[in-house]
Every structure is written in C-alpha cells, then in structure tokens.
Amino acid sequence: MLLPAHAGAAVVHPAAPQQPPPVEQTRREAPKQQEVAPMALDKSFEGRSYPPGRTYEVGREKIREFAEAIGDANPAYTDPEVARALGYADVIAPPTFVFSLTFREAGQALQDPTLQLDYGRVVHGDQKFHYHRPVLAGDRLSVTSTIDSIKSMSGNDILDIRGDVYDSAGEPVVTAVTKVVVRGPESDSAEGK
Amino acid sequence: MGARIAYADVEVGTELPAQRFPVTRETLVRYAGASGDFNPIHWNERFAKEVDLPDVIAHGMFTMAEAARVVTDWTGDPGALVDYGVRFTKPVVVPDDGKGAEIEVSAKVAAKLDDDARTVRVDLTATSAGQKVLGMSRAVVRLA
Structure with a gap:
C-alpha cells in the first residue's frame, strides 16, 4: 500500500505558530472531531501557487539553536572559520532546518479556506x-x-x-516537497493497527 | 566542497558508520522550541493518548534530522548534500520513564551516480524499538 501507516506517520500540527487563521484554532481544539465526511479534495487546485509570505532572515544564533536541538556538533553550523574553510561565506544550516520555513508557507495551501481541507486529519x-x-x-x-x-x-x-526557496537575489536555494495525507473518516478504524 | 570522503574510495555497498541517537522528552521540548513545531503530540502525553497514539511521539522531522547526521558526519561537509528524502512509516514513541527512546540509523552506498559530479546515493535505515521508523530514506551526496 502506498500510504504510510497513518498512526505511524508524523502528525503535522494544526499549526506553525506564526499562522493564526481562525480555522486552525478550531482544529487545534478538536483534532478528533468527527465531522461529516468531506468530499475528496478538488483536483483543480493542482498547480495552484501561493506567493511568498514574509522574508526569513537566517541568523547564526538560530542555526546554533537548531543544531543544538538535534544534538549535532558539526562545527560548520557554528564556527564561521570552519564554514569558510569548506568554501561557504558563513555558517551553514543543518539540512532539515529549512523545513520550518517551507512548512509555515505550506500552511497557505493547507489552510486555504477554499480548499476545504480538514487540517486536524493531516499527517506528514x-x-x-x-x-x-x-x-x-x-x-x-x-x-x-x-x-x-x-x-x-x-x-x-x-x-x-x-x-x-529563493534567496534575496532570486536564486534557488532549496526545493522542499512535503507529502501530506488527509485521513478519510474510514481510516479511523485502522488507526490502532 | 569540503567532503572528506573521496568518490574514488567508495563502492556500492560501502557502509557508513552507524549511529544511535537518544531521544527523551527534553529532547522533544528543545526541538519543538528550535523548530517552531509545538504540536502537543510531541510533549503532552494526555493529548497524544486522546488522539490514539500510544504515548508522546518524536517529531518526524527530528528523526529525519538525526538520520541525516549519519551522512553529514561521514562526509564532514553538510553542504555536500544534494538530495534527501524520507517516508515516515512508524512513530518514535518516547515514554516519560527516564530513558526515553533511541533511534538507530545505518546507511550504505547504494549507487555511484555520476563520475563527473562525484555523487553517490546513500540508502538509510532508521529503527526505534525494533520498528522501522523511516522508509525510502535516501540521500544523494557529492564526494571529494
């Protein structure tokens, strides 16, 4: 089966914290809420793009904090001299650091009210x-x-x-693809598997 | 740029040094703060059980970050990573028992992709409590 085990997959939260749309607040309160089964999502949304939100300025200390949180002592994340010796202009971020940005922006799509996606049923x-x-x-x-x-x-x-993800010169930096599964109501019974 | 493993020295089947990564509730709280992902299933046992999880579970992206370290520690240069993808197959369950959980990651070179670009594909295996927690876990990395 192509689906990841639903109970197993990482659950995407109702919310990157910077995003306060009201829809998400209700989901946060009631992730298990059984609502009338939503229809399959409208395929005409394929290809729809959402313009960039606010610009994210990457700071050395934020990178350090993230590297410490994943327990990664690689000096390329914290020591500009080491990073320069590797050929970079400044310290670099761990590979998954950028997810915080891309997921926040993915919220524009996932929480597009016209898409009518049940955010409380989303897993990563x-x-x-x-x-x-x-x-x-x-x-x-x-x-x-x-x-x-x-x-x-x-x-x-x-x-x-x-x-x-683009830098201020408009050059591409990273492309992130996040696959989310919106569990249908009938998959609840399988959740304990 | 600065990868310390030479393409010429690597063969299909070359194993990367495996690693074990401990995960406790404190780890998850710290990761939540650093990543901005405050989903309560990663720190609130009551909430996690309400949504039919066995207990608090680790952030999938935390597990993905740990698995990457097997590759970036091997090459030395995290910027040499070209592609990285995983599938989240099972949760890493993190009990509040003073020990927490452990993620075990092993990896090996699955293919030499491009002699000019010196890129190889590395396939990773990540397990916790005997369960495979990542599937289709692959990285493409540029070697020296």
Whole structure:
C-alpha cells in the first residue's frame, strides 16, 4: 500500500505558530472531531501557487539553536572559520532546518479556506529536499508554495506541496516537497493497527 | 566542497558508520522550541493518548534530522548534500520513564551516480524499538 501507516506517520500540527487563521484554532481544539465526511479534495487546485509570505532572515544564533536541538556538533553550523574553510561565506544550516520555513508557507495551501481541507486529519507522509546550495547565515529567504498534486486513495487525500526557496537575489536555494495525507473518516478504524 | 570522503574510495555497498541517537522528552521540548513545531503530540502525553497514539511521539522531522547526521558526519561537509528524502512509516514513541527512546540509523552506498559530479546515493535505515521508523530514506551526496 502506498500510504504510510497513518498512526505511524508524523502528525503535522494544526499549526506553525506564526499562522493564526481562525480555522486552525478550531482544529487545534478538536483534532478528533468527527465531522461529516468531506468530499475528496478538488483536483483543480493542482498547480495552484501561493506567493511568498514574509522574508526569513537566517541568523547564526538560530542555526546554533537548531543544531543544538538535534544534538549535532558539526562545527560548520557554528564556527564561521570552519564554514569558510569548506568554501561557504558563513555558517551553514543543518539540512532539515529549512523545513520550518517551507512548512509555515505550506500552511497557505493547507489552510486555504477554499480548499476545504480538514487540517486536524493531516499527517506528514513523506519529506524530500533538493539542495541547490546549503542555507547560510545571513540569507534572506522567501518561499513560493505550490500544490503539485492531489490524489485520492482509499478514502484519503494525498497532497504534494512544493516549497521553492529563493534567496534575496532570486536564486534557488532549496526545493522542499512535503507529502501530506488527509485521513478519510474510514481510516479511523485502522488507526490502532 | 569540503567532503572528506573521496568518490574514488567508495563502492556500492560501502557502509557508513552507524549511529544511535537518544531521544527523551527534553529532547522533544528543545526541538519543538528550535523548530517552531509545538504540536502537543510531541510533549503532552494526555493529548497524544486522546488522539490514539500510544504515548508522546518524536517529531518526524527530528528523526529525519538525526538520520541525516549519519551522512553529514561521514562526509564532514553538510553542504555536500544534494538530495534527501524520507517516508515516515512508524512513530518514535518516547515514554516519560527516564530513558526515553533511541533511534538507530545505518546507511550504505547504494549507487555511484555520476563520475563527473562525484555523487553517490546513500540508502538509510532508521529503527526505534525494533520498528522501522523511516522508509525510502535516501540521500544523494557529492564526494571529494
């Protein structure tokens, strides 16, 4: 089966904290709420893009904090001299650091009220990154989010949200593809498996 | 740029040094703060059980970050990573028992992709409590 085990997949939260849309607040309160089964998502949303939100300025100390949180002592994340010796202008960010940005921006698609996606039923199925270059301290990044695909499978909706991350010169830095599974109501019974 | 493993020295089947990564509730709280992902299933046992999880579970992206370290520690240069993808197959359950959980990651070179670009594909395996927690876990990395 193509689906990740639903109970197993990482659950995407009702919310990157910077996003306060009202829809999400209700989901946060009631993630288990059984609502009338939503219809399969509208495939005409495939290809829809959402313009960048606010620019994210990457700071050395934020990179350090993230590296410490994942327990990674690689000096390329914290010591500018080491990073320069590797050929970078400043310290670089760990590979998954950029997810905080791309996921926040993916919220534009996932919480698009016209898409009518039940955010409380979303789990994170897959995650992919393609790196044009590492993220550097001092980068000013913006993300364009696009709904790459919407599929319906066994009562679940599966969306690929692509986040194209650009620097202030408009050069591509990273492309992130986040696959989310919106569990259909019937998959609840399988949850304990 | 600065990868310390030479393409010429690597063969299909070359194993990367495996690693074990401990995960406690404190780890998850710290990761929540650093990443901005405050989903209560990663720190609130009551909430996690309400949504039918066995207990608090680790952030999938935390597990993905740990698995990457097997590759970036090997090459030395995290910026040499070209592609990285995983599928989240099972949760890493993190009990509040003073020990927490452990993520075990092993990896090997699955293919030499491009002699000019000196890129190889590394396939990773991540397990916790005997369960495979990542599937289709692959990285493409540029070597020296």
